[in-house]
Amino acid sequence: MFAAFRETDGSVIDEGIALFFPAPHSYTGEDVLELQGHGSPIVLAQLVRRCVALGARLAEPGEFTRRAFLNERLDLAQAESVADLIDAQSVEAARSAARSLQGEFSRRVHALVDALIELRMHVEACIDFPEEELDAADRDLQMERLAAVTADLDRLRDEARQGALLRDGLMVVLIGRPNVGKSSLLNRLAGEDVAIVTPVAGTTRDYVRATLSLEGVPIHLVDTAGLREATDEVERIGVERTWRAVSEAGAALWVTESGAAAQEEEQAQLARLPRGLPVLHVINKIDLTGEAAQFLAGPGPATALISARTGDGVLAVRKWLLDTAGWKPHGEGLFMARERHLQALAGARGHLSQAGDHSQAFELFAEELRLTQRELNGITGEFGADELLGEIFSRFCIGK
Numbered sequence: 001m002f003a004a005f006r007e008t009d010g011s012v013i014d015e016g017i018a019l020f021f022p023a024p025h026s027y028t029g030e031d032v033l034e035l036q037g038h039g040s041p042i043v044l045a046q047l048v049r050r051c052v053a054l055g056a057r058l059a060e061p062g063e064f065t066r067r068a069f070l071n072e073r074l075d076l077a078q079a080e081s082v083a084d085l086i087d088a089q090s091v092e093a094a095r096s097a098a099r100s101l102q103g104e105f106s107r108r109v110h111a112l113v114d115a116l117i118e119l120r121m122h123v124e125a126c127i128d129f130p131e132e133e134l135d136a137a138d139r140d141l142q143m144e145r146l147a148a149v150t151a152d153l154d155r156l157r158d159e160a161r162q163g164a165l166l167r168d169g170l171m172v173v174l175i176g177r178p179n180v181g182k183s184s185l186l187n188r189l190a191g192e193d194v195a196i197v198t199p200v201a202g203t204t205r206d207y208v209r210a211t212l213s214l215e216g217v218p219i220h221l222v223d224t225a226g227l228r229e230a231t232d233e234v235e236r237i238g239v240e241r242t243w244r245a246v247s248e249a250g251a252a253l254w255v256t257e258s259g260a261a262a263q264e265e266e267q268a269q270l271a272r273l274p275r276g277l278p279v280l281h282v283i284n285k286i287d288l289t290g291e292a293a294q295f296l297a298g299p300g301p302a303t304a305l306i307s308a309r310t311g312d313g314v315l316a317v318r319k320w321l322l323d324t325a326g327w328k329p330h331g332e333g334l335f336m337a338r339e340r341h342l343q344a345l346a347g348a349r350g351h352l353s354q355a356g357d358h359s360q361a362f363e364l365f366a367e368e369l370r371l372t373q374r375e376l377n378g379i380t381g382e383f384g385a386d387e388l389l390g391e392i393f394s395r396f397c398i399g400k
Contacts (some may be wrong), residue, residue: 005035005047013050014043028064029071031131058180069381076381077106077341084167084336092216093166097202097336103334105163108156109379112149116373119145123366143359150352157345163337169211169218170325173245175269181284184308185255186210186223189317214318217327222249243272251278251324253317257303259289270301278324282317284308295320348375 003294005013017086018036026032033052037043045276046381052058062083069079081100088094099105122142174182190210204289207221224242246252273279293313302320306313351372358364 003335005037005050007050008053014038014040015032015048024071024073027073028067029073032277056151057278074101075103075106077379078103078111079246080338081105081336084338086316087167087171088167089211089218090213090216092334093218093336093338095165096166096334099334100163100336105160105337105341106380108159109376111148112156113376114375115145115152116369119371120366120373121352123362123369124182127282127362127366139359146352146356146359147267148355150349153349153352154166154174156327157342157349159334160337160341161344163325163335164339164342165325165327166334167336169220169340170250171220171222171248172253172321173222173242173252174243174253175224175246179336180260181308182223182253182255183208185253185284185306185314185317186221188308188311189219189221212358215320215327215329218320219321219323246277247274249277250322253280254301255282255284258283258286258291279323280304280317280320280324282306286312300303311352321398325362344375344379348372351375 001018003018004015007013007325014037016035018035019034021027021032021034022093023029023031035047037047048058050181055218056148065074065079065082068074069076073083079350081097085094085097085101088097119142126138174186175199176182176250186208188210210221210223212219212221222245224245252273270279281301281303282308283303283305291305291309295313295316296305304313304320305317306317307332308314351368355365355368355372358368
């Protein structure tokens with residue numbers, strides 16, 4: 001309905017459309033009135049103040065989606081995907097979040113739960129009727145069903161890890177001595193001049209961040225201060241922050257110069273990197289020495305010979321970043337997942353393994369299956385953990 005939105009004294013604030021959505025045919029499942037104005041921030045602020053004066057209140061972060069969840073319009077995985085859709089950093093991430101919002105992830109979880117319930121019914125019948133002799137065929141059937149559920153869960157975990165990667169990406173630090181071309185490499189990978197590049201050693205004194213999308217996976221690059229004995233207080237702080245960034249990273253690009261002799265200080269810095277951190281040794285400036293671009297895998301860190309100035313060899317660096325992130329192309333079927341979901345799936349997998357170990361003790365077998373189902377139900381929100389719900393929805397933007 002077209003209408004005039006008026007102040008207390010009857011003066012017109014704006015003209016627009018009032019749309020009424022009767023329950024349950026609204027986003028929240030409740031009666032909802034939507035006012036559409038012309039979009040001016042000043043005019044909309046006046047309209048909001050007038051609504052509050054008439055008895056409305058401002059929505060809390062995530063309140064609309066929380067109401068939709070509580071009214072069973074969405075399950076918890078779908079509700080979280082609303083925020084993921086808003087925050088998507090690539091087309092692929094947005095598509096995956098949309099699939100989660102449409103219920104693809106939830107359907108996969110519910111299918112697992114249904115299979116678990118079938119198996120639990122069979123096992124608990126053996127507990128309730130111990131006088132009935134269980135023949136070998138029945139035990140074989142239980143093991144077959146357990147194996148099928150386990151295989152389905154493993155496939156779901158693999159796809160969920162890929163969905164989480166689309167959401168969170170990989171943080172990568174660029175480390176090395178000053179003036180070896182870290183900033184040039186950052187700019188080449190990012191496709192724009194993000195960092196200042198000069199021949200003066202120590203130009204970068206603090207973090208320079210850039211995010212690039214590789215096949216939809218966000219790679220968060222952090223160019224750091226050159227690692228050397230600091231010559232002033234500012235540079236010393238920059239070096240300290242470099243090591244802090246290294247401790248938080250998921251991978252590192254260790255950049256050196258082509259033709260430069262390995263220095264003892266560089267080897268000491270490499271030894272200081274966290275154990276297990278994936279490292280690619282990038283030998284830069286091959287355009288100055290005439291060496292060919294190549295990628296060498298071997299004992300210790302892999303090595304890429306590149307020129308950040310010309311771009312030769314940089315494609316191999318991009319491929320290494322994707323491989324290190326754990327990306328496996330899945331076509332168009334991915335859904336979005338979060339760390340919470342991965343932990344629940346890992347917990348479910350652990351309980352299934354325990355169930356297999358206790359297959360001869362029906363009470364223990366049944367209990368592990370119950371715990372498996374509880375972990376899976378936590379993904380879609382079939383529980384009463386109010387504190388967890390508050391934590392999840394508090395991270396939404398205001399209102400949504």
